[in-house]
Amino acid sequence: MPFLAADIGGTHGRVAWMRVSHDAPRGIETLAYRVFACAAFPSLSTLLKAFIDAEVRAPVKHCVLACAGQIVGDEVANDNLPWPIQLTPLRHALGLDDVAVLNDFEALAYALDGPLADGGRHLCGPDAQLGGPTLVIGPGTGLGAAVHIPGAAGGVVLATEAGQMDFAPNSVREREVLAHLAPDGGYVPFEHLVSGPGLLTIYATLCALQGETPKLATPEAVTAAAVACTDALAVEAVEMFCAALGSFTGNLAMAFMASGGVYLAGGFLSSLFDLLKRSAFAVRFLHGRSARTLLAQVPVWVTEHGQHGVHGAAQWYLRHRMQASLRQAAEGGVSA
Numbered sequence: 001m002p003f004l005a006a007d008i009g010g011t012h013g014r015v016a017w018m019r020v021s022h023d024a025p026r027g028i029e030t031l032a033y034r035v036f037a038c039a040a041f042p043s044l045s046t047l048l049k050a051f052i053d054a055e056v057r058a059p060v061k062h063c064v065l066a067c068a069g070q071i072v073g074d075e076v077a078n079d080n081l082p083w084p085i086q087l088t089p090l091r092h093a094l095g096l097d098d099v100a101v102l103n104d105f106e107a108l109a110y111a112l113d114g115p116l117a118d119g120g121r122h123l124c125g126p127d128a129q130l131g132g133p134t135l136v137i138g139p140g141t142g143l144g145a146a147v148h149i150p151g152a153a154g155g156v157v158l159a160t161e162a163g164q165m166d167f168a169p170n171s172v173r174e175r176e177v178l179a180h181l182a183p184d185g186g187y188v189p190f191e192h193l194v195s196g197p198g199l200l201t202i203y204a205t206l207c208a209l210q211g212e213t214p215k216l217a218t219p220e221a222v223t224a225a226a227v228a229c230t231d232a233l234a235v236e237a238v239e240m241f242c243a244a245l246g247s248f249t250g251n252l253a254m255a256f257m258a259s260g261g262v263y264l265a266g267g268f269l270s271s272l273f274d275l276l277k278r279s280a281f282a283v284r285f286l287h288g289r290s291a292r293t294l295l296a297q298v299p300v301w302v303t304e305h306g307q308h309g310v311h312g313a314a315q316w317y318l319r320h321r322m323q324a325s326l327r328q329a330a331e332g333g334v335s336a
């Protein structure tokens, strides 16, 4: 039975047409795949319809969505998404029999025993896969994280909203940035600094602290200027971003005792790999923690986000919904 799998972030919608195939690796074959800019569409249904018209050209009955944010009943709650997502209207608009939704990093964690783990570049710690809980973390439009806990029948995946945890500064300069962002001591989540928009926020704040007018207007421009070493504050912003990502990753690795390792799978981290490797990431991953000995055994890799979200969503769908849908279809009914 073919089905649509989509990974919907704040910036990109990655969509695939897939089918169950016993000959394909992990039992699922990708028939078509495209990446869309979410902002170019007035709704999720129009984005998916554009894919169906271009690649499927036939009625689609089954769909799984991996979405950034929390799933509350029929809706996905996420301020980073360009439009609200409601499942029942989406099902009606596309004429679907079944639409299922899971968190986007939960989906990435379902790709862990496949291509996500295969393509990783080693960042720090031992370069060997150990057993135990494994984390997937990624700065993109937001800051996503999920954990895979091994066990019977493929183990368990937990979605998290860890990107919303309070940012804690680790240096005088970071304290200054935090004080600038929340002069009254209010809430600043990690996501406000450790994400694409967060990198721009760090840069703009460093400019403000320096009394300079920002010359760079996008996160991509900050990264490019840091890589080319053409702007000292862009270099400092990327260094602070990498250090804060190290703290965030170390916090989560400690909380989940992530002896299975960490995959950093953000949309743009690959372009920062060399800077990340030279940065304070590894120091801050271990910094001052009582669990240093455990954390020193935790491998960290950087991997592409790419198609892994749709692959993981497809694995989840196969495991949690497909068998039931196939049974119901055989009995002449449809699932919710």
Ligand SMILES: Nc1ncnc2c1ncn2[C@@H]1O[C@H](COP(=O)(O)OP(=O)(O)OP(=O)(O)O)[C@@H](O)[C@H]1O
Residues within 6 Å of the ligand: 008, 009, 010, 011, 012, 013, 068, 080, 104, 139, 140, 141, 142, 143, 144, 195, 196, 197, 199, 219, 220, 221, 223, 224, 266, 267, 268, 271, 305
């Ligand atoms: N080279 C880069 N340097 C810094 N930021 C970048 C770079 N390329 C893209 N970005 C930023 O990353 C964000 C998009 O990330 P990504 O491609 O992971 O999208 P997404 O999957 O839609 O995100 P999310 O799943 O977090 O909602 C945008 O804010 C974009 O400006």
